[in-house]
Amino acid sequence: MGLLLKGGRLLNLETGSLESLDVLVEGSTISRIANSIEADGHEVVGLDGLTILPGFIDMHVHLRQPGFEGKETIATGTRAAARGGYTKVACMPNTRPVLDTPEQMKYVYEVTAREGSCTVLPYGAITKGELGEELTDIAGLRSAGAVAITDDGVGVQSSSLMREAMRIAASLDVPVVIHSEDEDLAKDGCMNEGVVSQRLGLPGIPGLAESAMIARDILLAQETGAHLHVCHISDAWSVELVRWAKSMGLRVTTEVTPHHLLLTESIIDATDGEDANMKVNPPLRAERDRLACLNGLLDGTIDMIATDHAPHTPEEKQRPFRTAPFGFVGLEFAFSVLYTELVEKSGSLPLHELVKKFATNPAEVFNLSGGRVVEGGIADITVVDLEAERVVAPDEFYSKGRNTPFAGQKAKGWTVLTVNEGRITYQA
Ligand SMILES: NC(=O)N[C@@H](CC(=O)O)C(=O)O
Numbered sequence: 001m002g003l004l005l006k007g008g009r010l011l012n013l014e015t016g017s018l019e020s021l022d023v024l025v026e027g028s029t030i031s032r033i034a035n036s037i038e039a040d041g042h043e044v045v046g047l048d049g050l051t052i053l054p055g056f057i058d059m060h061v062h063l064r065q066p067g068f069e070g071k072e073t074i075a076t077g078t079r080a081a082a083r084g085g086y087t088k089v090a091c092m093p094n095t096r097p098v099l100d101t102p103e104q105m106k107y108v109y110e111v112t113a114r115e116g117s118c119t120v121l122p123y124g125a126i127t128k129g130e131l132g133e134e135l136t137d138i139a140g141l142r143s144a145g146a147v148a149i150t151d152d153g154v155g156v157q158s159s160s161l162m163r164e165a166m167r168i169a170a171s172l173d174v175p176v177v178i179h180s181e182d183e184d185l186a187k188d189g190c191m192n193e194g195v196v197s198q199r200l201g202l203p204g205i206p207g208l209a210e211s212a213m214i215a216r217d218i219l220l221a222q223e224t225g226a227h228l229h230v231c232h233i234s235d236a237w238s239v240e241l242v243r244w245a246k247s248m249g250l251r252v253t254t255e256v257t258p259h260h261l262l263l264t265e266s267i268i269d270a271t272d273g274e275d276a277n278m279k280v281n282p283p284l285r286a287e288r289d290r291l292a293c294l295n296g297l298l299d300g301t302i303d304m305i306a307t308d309h310a311p312h313t314p315e316e317k318q319r320p321f322r323t324a325p326f327g328f329v330g331l332e333f334a335f336s337v338l339y340t341e342l343v344e345k346s347g348s349l350p351l352h353e354l355v356k357k358f359a360t361n362p363a364e365v366f367n368l369s370g371g372r373v374v375e376g377g378i379a380d381i382t383v384v385d386l387e388a389e390r391v392v393a394p395d396e397f398y399s400k401g402r403n404t405p406f407a408g409q410k411a412k413g414w415t416v417l418t419v420n421e422g423r424i425t426y427q428a
Pocket residue numbers: 062094152153154179279280281282308310311325326327328
């Protein structure tokens with residue numbers, strides 16, 4: 001017996017048209033897509049006019065397990081992911097202990113098999129303990145299933161160490177994923193350096209702290225032949241550098257978050273720097289940076305959307321702006337807010353281009369299954385209601401995190417059904 005999705009509209013990723021098609025899932029595979037498929041003993045889910053998309057893939061998520069289970073666990077984070085339409089998430093290694101050994105990779109896969117509501121692809125750290133001093137066993141991490149390597153949360157400050165990491169990664173065909181931040185330039189900053197940080201008297205993090213490191217790592221990628229993926233791009237010059245690297249034919253890819261596409265430091269200004277739910281790293285920047293990210297997304301410089309889902313406890317986020325931890329949650333509304341603002345309201349991006357940034361491109365860039373709803377493909381499917389309007393409601397989150405500046409915002413395009421490898425993982 002299969003799972004029959006009946007009466008929905010399947011998004012054609014090439015033309016952007018919505019086609020009335022039934023989709024039959026058998027086992028973990030999409031076995032048939034046709035105008036009308038007989039119920040024939042299958043479990044039928046009626047989708048009357050709802051929109052069928054490939055399951056979303058988020059290459060930047062903090063699941064916090066092991067070590068910070070008060071913020072999130074693999075169970076709660078993947079439930080949140082499924083609720084947001086995600087079928088795969090890649091989890092960051094800045095846990096305690098850090099995910100820096102093959103055993104840690106195995107741990108993530110084992111816990112996910114028991115408790116997970118989506119596929120979890122662990123990142124292995126570049127340096128032991130993310131301390132920036134000694135390289136991990138990159139080959140061992142890869143064999144144990146690391147999707148790529150990164151020290152997200154901190155930048156690798158040593159250029160010679162990064163050069164060596166890229167040499168090894170290139171020889172193993174492992175992508176190097178960078179949190180680009182020059183610690184010396186970023187120092188004790190807690191928000192974007194500029195007119196707002198000056199007015200509020202808060203220490204700033206200049207865009208240069210990001211772009212300078214991206215420039216270094218693009219040159220290292222050029223020299224070593226490594227695939228470089230730039231995390232959470234946020235600064236206008238950073239986008240320009242990635243655009244240039246691509247024009248030179250280098251293997252450089254990047255992601256942007258919903259918050260860097262839709263928000264600026266003006267929301268910190270408006271709340272006088274008193275709400276740490278607006279504190280994130282890289283920080284919300286100026287309008288020209290936001291527009292550069294948006295243009296980069298539109299012209300293909302930016303390959304994909306990633307949430308950088310970074311849950312923290314309410315207590316931590318109630319601390320003063322200077323000392324509260326950086327980070328926003330995002331899994332449960334990323335598609336909705338971006339669909340609403342970029343597709344529905346401004347029309348800057350057609351739906352199928354947005355969906356490529358959420359599913360097709362991450363699959364292609366990281367060589368993963370999914371990203372398309374096709375016969376014979378893996379049954380990773382997300383069904384959304386493009387009409388229903390709701391507000392982003394943190395008290396309803398499956399995530400343990402509540403920290404988002406999007407709280408209370410109205411949006412359309414909510415997930416009603418998520419299927420991961422043929423299994424229903426969320427149903428509204
Ligand atoms: N993005 C953040 O503001 N915080 C992340 C770390 C990171 O992604 O660099 C976290 O782990 O909390």
